[in-house]
Structure formats: C-alpha cells, structure tokens
Amino acid sequence: MSSTLLNSKDISRAVSRISHEILERNHGAGNIALVGIRTRGVVLSQRLREKIKEIEGVTVDHGVLDITLYRDDLADGIHKPELKKTEIAFALEGKHIILCDDVLFTGRTIRAAIDALMDFGRPSSVQLAVLIDRGHRELPIRPDYVGKNIPTAKSKRVQVLLAEEDDEDKVIIQEQSN
Amino acid sequence: MALSTKNILGTKELTQSDILQILDTADSFKEISTRAIKKVPALRGKTIINLFFEPSTRTRTSFEIAGKRLSADVINISGSTSSTVKGENLIDTARNLEAMSPDILVVRHHCSGAAELLSQFVNSPIINAGDGAHEHPSQALLDLLTIRSHKGDLKGLKVAIVGDVSHSRVARSNIRAMQTMGMKVRVVGPPPLIPVEIERLGVEVSHNLAEAIKDVDVIMVLRIQLERQNQGLLSSLREYSNYFCLTSETLAQAQDDVLIIHPGPVNRGIEIALDVMEGPRSLILDQVTNGVAIRMALFYLLLGENNANPN
Amino acid sequence: MQTLIKNGQVIDPANQIDGPFDILIDKRKISAIEPRGKIPESKNISVIDAKDCVVAPGFCDMHVHFREPGHEYKETIETGCASAVAGGFSTVAVMPNTFPVNDNHSITELILSQAKKTNLANVFPIGAITKGLKGETLSDMGELKEAGCIGYSDDGKPVMDSELMRRALEYSRMFDLPCIQHSEILDLTREGCMNEGIISTELGLKGMPVEAEDIMVFRDICLLRKTGGRLHVAHISSGGAVELVRQAKAKGLPVTCEVAPHHFTLTEEACRNYDTNTKMSPPLRTHEDLELIKEGLRDGTIDIIATDHAPHDVADKQMEFSKACFGIVGLETALPLTLKMVDEKVITLQKAVDLLTHQPSRLFNLDKGSLGVGKDADIVIFNPKTQYTIEPEKFKSRSKNSPYKGWKVRGKVLHTLVAGKTVYSADNK
Numbered sequence: 001m002s003s004t005l006l007n008s009k010d011i012s013r014a015v016s017r018i019s020h021e022i023l024e025r026n027h028g029a030g031n032i033a034l035v036g037i038r039t040r041g042v043v044l045s046q047r048l049r050e051k052i053k054e055i056e057g058v059t060v061d062h063g064v065l066d067i068t069l070y071r072d073d074l075a076d077g078i079h080k081p082e083l084k085k086t087e088i089a090f091a092l093e094g095k096h097i098i099l100c101d102d103v104l105f106t107g108r109t110i111r112a113a114i115d116a117l118m119d120f121g122r123p124s125s126v127q128l129a130v131l132i133d134r135g136h137r138e139l140p141i142r143p144d145y146v147g148k149n150i151p152t153a154k155s156k157r158v159q160v161l162l163a164e165e166d167d168e169d170k171v172i173i174q175e176q177s178n
Numbered sequence: 179m180a181l182s183t184k185n186i187l188g189t190k191e192l193t194q195s196d197i198l199q200i201l202d203t204a205d206s207f208k209e210i211s212t213r214a215i216k217k218v219p220a221l222r223g224k225t226i227i228n229l230f231f232e233p234s235t236r237t238r239t240s241f242e243i244a245g246k247r248l249s250a251d252v253i254n255i256s257g258s259t260s261s262t263v264k265g266e267n268l269i270d271t272a273r274n275l276e277a278m279s280p281d282i283l284v285v286r287h288h289c290s291g292a293a294e295l296l297s298q299f300v301n302s303p304i305i306n307a308g309d310g311a312h313e314h315p316s317q318a319l320l321d322l323l324t325i326r327s328h329k330g331d332l333k334g335l336k337v338a339i340v341g342d343v344s345h346s347r348v349a350r351s352n353i354r355a356m357q358t359m360g361m362k363v364r365v366v367g368p369p370p371l372i373p374v375e376i377e378r379l380g381v382e383v384s385h386n387l388a389e390a391i392k393d394v395d396v397i398m399v400l401r402i403q404l405e406r407q408n409q410g411l412l413s414s415l416r417e418y419s420n421y422f423c424l425t426s427e428t429l430a431q432a433q434d435d436v437l438i439i440h441p442g443p444v445n446r447g448i449e450i451a452l453d454v455m456e457g458p459r460s461l462i463l464d465q466v467t468n469g470v471a472i473r474m475a476l477f478y479l480l481l482g483e484n485n486a487n488p489n
Numbered sequence: 490m491q492t493l494i495k496n497g498q499v500i501d502p503a504n505q506i507d508g509p510f511d512i513l514i515d516k517r518k519i520s521a522i523e524p525r526g527k528i529p530e531s532k533n534i535s536v537i538d539a540k541d542c543v544v545a546p547g548f549c550d551m552h553v554h555f556r557e558p559g560h561e562y563k564e565t566i567e568t569g570c571a572s573a574v575a576g577g578f579s580t581v582a583v584m585p586n587t588f589p590v591n592d593n594h595s596i597t598e599l600i601l602s603q604a605k606k607t608n609l610a611n612v613f614p615i616g617a618i619t620k621g622l623k624g625e626t627l628s629d630m631g632e633l634k635e636a637g638c639i640g641y642s643d644d645g646k647p648v649m650d651s652e653l654m655r656r657a658l659e660y661s662r663m664f665d666l667p668c669i670q671h672s673e674i675l676d677l678t679r680e681g682c683m684n685e686g687i688i689s690t691e692l693g694l695k696g697m698p699v700e701a702e703d704i705m706v707f708r709d710i711c712l713l714r715k716t717g718g719r720l721h722v723a724h725i726s727s728g729g730a731v732e733l734v735r736q737a738k739a740k741g742l743p744v745t746c747e748v749a750p751h752h753f754t755l756t757e758e759a760c761r762n763y764d765t766n767t768k769m770s771p772p773l774r775t776h777e778d779l780e781l782i783k784e785g786l787r788d789g790t791i792d793i794i795a796t797d798h799a800p801h802d803v804a805d806k807q808m809e810f811s812k813a814c815f816g817i818v819g820l821e822t823a824l825p826l827t828l829k830m831v832d833e834k835v836i837t838l839q840k841a842v843d844l845l846t847h848q849p850s851r852l853f854n855l856d857k858g859s860l861g862v863g864k865d866a867d868i869v870i871f872n873p874k875t876q877y878t879i880e881p882e883k884f885k886s887r888s889k890n891s892p893y894k895g896w897k898v899r900g901k902v903l904h905t906l907v908a909g910k911t912v913y914s915a916d917n918k
Contacts, residue, residue, distance in 0.1 A: 069218035069478075083207070083478065085205070115219070116218070119213060119215040120213060269807060287809070289810065289812060290692055290693035290809075290811065291694070291809060294763055309693075310693050310694070311694075312693035312694075350693060373690040374687075374689070375690055376687075379687070
C-alpha cells in the first residue's frame, strides 16, 4: 500500500528551486562544492550540479561520500551495509560544501556525513540540501534547502526513487512492512 | 553480505564470493590511506591483539596500521615479550589473552596449524598472519588485489610462483586463492625446493625459469631463506641465482605486460635483480599499500559478523 | 574353586579348535575343554555364560609403552595393565624406552615386581639393544634375558649405526631372542611429523618419506643374511617394506613383522585438521600403503598384530602438531579395529584371533596364547557383534590420546581372565 507524494515534475521543480536558493545564498557558484551521500544523495547532488551549470555556466566541484564507516549503529549487529568508495578529489578548505541527501529523517546519517567530511579538511561552511524532510529528528540538525516537507508517522516509510538508480522519478510513502 | 567463515585461517576455506567481497571492500578502503586524516571511526572501541610468535616487521605493522586506521585499539605482543619464553604454551597464552576480551586475534606462529589449533580454544575471531609453511591468507589476498587492480579480471590469468615453494606459506595460500578465482598456477624452482606431489593440487611444475615465465601474466618471486643452504637444500646461493634469479635478461622472455610481485622482504640480487625489482613491471610497493587495505577489509568484515549476535 | 565358561564359540588357533566348546578352569589352569554341554555343572562351579561370544586365549600384545619408570603421569604399569585387560589382552611386552631405560637387570626387575604387585596382566619386558638407547654400545643382552626380558629393541628410535645393528643381531643369537627394529632412517625424517606426500605438502608440515622405513628394513634384511639371528620389524607401515619382508621370508630368512591397527584403519588423510592424535611414528601412510598392509595380513607376510600402545598426557598432545609427541593408545581399540579386517574379508575371525594370540606367543617363545589343558587360564570372552561408539574418556588407560573417538565399531570384550581370575568384566553387557 503506497501513495505517491511527488512525481517526476515535482522533483524536477524542487531541484530547480534548490539550485536557485543555493546560488542566491552563496552569491553564485564560485566557492561551492556539492557532496552527495551514497546512494541517492549522489543522484540529487549530480542533478543540482547540472542545474547550477545551466544557470551559471559553471561546473562546481563534486564529491561522493560513503558514510558506512561513520555510522553510529555499526557495532549494533545490524546487517552490514556494503562498503563503497568515498571520492572527494578536491580540497575542502575555503569551500562552502552543500551536503546532499534524499530523505532527512533522524539526522544520524547527516551527523555521520559531517564527521566524515571533517576528516577530509576544514570547509568554510557545510550546508544541507535534502529532497524530503519527514521530521522525527533525533539530533539537532536542520536542513538549509528542502524539496518538500512531509510530516509523517514514524512507522511510515518514505522512499525516493530516482531514474539513475530506480528507472523512474517519484517519491512514495508506504506502511512499514517488516 | 557476510563471509562464510568466522576466522581467516587460510584461503583454502574462502569461497570465490568471500574473496570477491574482501577485495571489493579493500578497494573501498584504499582511499582512506590517501587522506590527510587517515582514520575512520568504524571500529572505535574494538580491541585487536597482534600475537606474533615469529619476528615480523612488515606484516605486523600492516595489521597494526590497518586496525588503527579503523580506530581500533591495537596491541602488539611479540614472541620475545610473551610468556611463551617462560614455558607457557600457546593455548594458555591465547586463553589468557582472550580473558581480556579482544575482538580479534591476529596470530603469527612458526608452526603449521597453529592458528587452526588456537581457533579451537578461543572464541574471538582469528586471522592467521602466517603459520609455519601452511598459510598466510592476507598476503595472498593482497596479491590478488594488486593483480586485479592492474589486470581488471583475475579469471584465466596465468601465474608463475618462483623459488622456495616448499617452505612458503605465501605460495600455498596463493595457489589455493588463485585456483578459487579461476587462475592457473605454475611453480618454478629447483626440485629440492618444490614440495612433493604438489602437481596433485593442480599446479604445473617447472625447473626452468626462462621457459616457465614465457606465457604468464604474473611472476611471483618468493624470498629465498638463506639458511636453506645449511639444510642441504641448496648447493649455494650463487648457483641458485644463476638459475632462478629474475633478471632483465630472463624477463625479456616474458610478455611485455607481465606483472612482478614479491611478498618481501627482498634479497636483492639473489632471487630478483635490483633493476627488475625497481623496474616498471614491479608492483612490490603496491603490494605493501594494498596490504593495509586488505587487512582493514578483513577486520571490518570479521568484526561486523562477530557483532551480528546482540545479547 | 572352579569356573566353567559355557555356550561360547571357542577359537584356539594354537590347537586348531574352532567350535562350540565349554572350558573348565581349575584355579589357575585350564583343566578341561569339551564339546558344549559335556562338562557337568555343579554347585561348586561358578559359571560364565558366553552365549553369542567368542572364547579365545587372552590376547598378547608384543609392543606397548607403559612409561614406568619415569613418566608415570602418562601411564603406569598398573594403569597400562588395566587398559590391557579391558582390551582383552592378558599378556603384554613393554618397550624399554622408560626413564631410566630398561637396559639392565634392575629396571627389568622393577618392571616385573610392579607387574606382580598389580597382578592384572602378564608383563614381559623387552630390553634395550643399546645402552640408554643411545645407539652407541650394546646392552648386556645376557643379563637382560636372565632378568626376564624376551627380546631387544631401541623402539622409539632405530639402531642407526649399521655396524652396531650387525653386532646386535649376531650377539642376540646367543640368547635366541629377536631384535625388534623401529625401522626409520633418521636422516630422511629429520623434523618430520607425518607421512611425506600430498597432505604434508598441503599442510606445510615436514614429511617423513616412506623410503625412510623401506631403506632401514632393507638394510636390516641385508645384515640378517650375513649374521643370522632374528629380526622382528616393529609396526610396519609401508607397502614397500611389506614387500621386502615378503621377499626375505621367501628366501627363508628369519624375519618377522608386526602391524599396528592404526596402520590398517587410517591413512594420512586423518592428519588434515592437525589432530595430534593422528601423529605417530611411523606415520599414517597413504591409501596404497594401507591396501598393501592388508595384502600382507591376507597372505601371512605380517605375522602379528601389536598395538604400539603409546600413552601421552594432554599436555604432550594438545599443542602445535610439529611439537606434539608421537603415538596413540591402542590396547582398548585393537579388537574392534582388527575385527574390521574380518568385516572387510581381509582375514577370517580365526586368523584375527591367531594374529593376536598364538602367533605372538610363538614368535616370542611364550607359553601363552593357547587354551590347551594344563595351560594358564588366560582367556578373553568377547562378543564380535556388539556395536558401540569409542569413547576415549572412558578408557582405563591413564591417557586418552586416540584418533578413534566417535568411531562406531563392533566387537566388545566382556570378560578377561588371567590365570583363572577374572581381571576385567564390562560394566554392561
């Protein structure tokens, strides 16, 4: 049982708006870099990057973060996620880093991502862009750019599907099925 | 995703999917060693004991660095500082260490089968860092990682393992791992240094280096132990070198893109010529770098599984 | 005090008896052996019902190590004898590699007096060939014989020096006792701990090539041709050595040999997981050797079965394979393992009993291994069909170093009598 919250058009509009907000807030693309959190945060960051290029004509630095090794539940015996590469091939110093993820929920992933990022250097600032903010934060973390706020029951599951990974663009909500 | 074994005692127990998982994970870990801050918190609060009954610098250091880059606490216990010199036996030593709740025991010992013996008496996962002439699985895995990163795919590759195969745990671990990955192995050396009936493992045997390397993708040169001469297994190192030292002349017989690896430490000029060792086909330093990544991967994969049992 | 053993199948190869007989024992001796039912029962006669059982002369093991004096924590003469009678053995010959070595009359006497005190099984000491087993000078073979030794051996070690072995064979002729050789060219087995072959290659363990045994057997046979005397090859394990003994026998040379049950039931494959209870000398060999050993049993080249019972404490076994002591206990598993050869049709049941009774007695000139009237009533009663699982922890031996733990076998000793006295009865029938 699932219902669609955002369709392909909605997602595209959100990406476009967020890109404008990023550029507005950082006074252009000169000093920013995008870092996506695996897996769908990477897709979002790539789309933002393309959009920014469209708007400003500038290709900004881009990185990929695997936060597995920074998770706070690694030792709890959860099923071990497959470890993938982290690729950050530019210096963070002096940069405004836009951390990108698909869904913001408890905030724990973002905490891990910030820790990981800090191991690579000292950026001027870290900002957070997410496609969906569904609330239920467990840590003092808030997004700077949000595609859509979707208040949900904690038991629900919000799933972002993106064409690069899932063959189509949409955001759905469903009952948690065990 | 889980390894099929609780311990890494040898490559013999590893399935093809185990090996692939270890290599893929290690590939991901390589990047950490290139960072300014070479440390991730993955194994924070975990304790790794390096129990080395045999002197070793590079392997012990490699395990130590691997553990530390994952934020584990690594304790080194060497043969000379351990109680074994006071007559305490291997099993008692390990049981005592286990009472201090380590999360992994890394063991090197001069007796074949020592790691397997320990695994029967302790609960912590054990990584065999070399037992006698039996196995040295992390070395074989790092060799595979090194070869794969240059050749792309392991399947179908041909390898010549040259030297003292008889006493080599590296050779044994590699033969098994390579065969599991669909590679073909040929061992090369003077008959006294080739173990009996090794053909029955499905490897070819050759006593002619120049012939043996003609069609191979990888040449693995083994360290020749200087004491073999006293054991009557070698006439002299000089004569050994005449026939089995990998020189640029011999190498001219091989394919242009042949890779050269060596588990180290190298006896320059005895089993491998200096110019070959430092030449463009030599991956000896890559091996050392990859060793850290492989050992990080082993720690990471083993500790995860150990924890999959919440109380 | 008389005892009647009735309803059993009596197998007594020494007297060519095999059939339904009853045996009457009067004090220490056998007083009658008659077809079933012919010996009248009476109030004064205690009866042992041997229904479904084989009644045979008590087994004779000409190769055991009882570790006393010196290493009593592994085995004593008392625990060794308890193990022997539990395995159906009423007679054992103990090897001289004790500490101190049995190379003089005082140690021989000590062993005999301890055995007498224990009063379980007949114990015959074997004296050393060389003083201190050092392989340097001959021991006083005459003194040893007079004190009670029934043969000479440096077992555990070979007599490497060919000159010394020549002189041992020559000198022992004077006493008409055999020289028992542990056949191993040590130069070829240095640091070895298992058979040399594919398994030792895989395990990275130093091998002991089969040639080490073959060459020594060959050397000794060559010497024997010159010297006369009697050569007994201990624990033969190599197919090649069996063939050498076969040829020597065909030429009429006075050579005999024994095999231990592990060499016809196990191969080097058993060493795969570094179980130190599979470490023995000579080592477990290949499948081909195993088949040639069986052939030797079949055609009579192998004269007797002897266990090479070699008890070792956990402290000497629970360690790295290459460091562990050689040897396993064998007395309490010999019967079922020998019966496996019967099941496999390698030998008949009668032959199996022969190899464990009459032949060893004959070889060593012992007045044992026979159920003749007037002989000592040394008798074993066993059910060859009873199935059970081998549990070393239940062995009477002080040591439990057996590779047969968990084996499901057939053939259980129910009673062992020595000189008319029941010295062992199984707890449950």
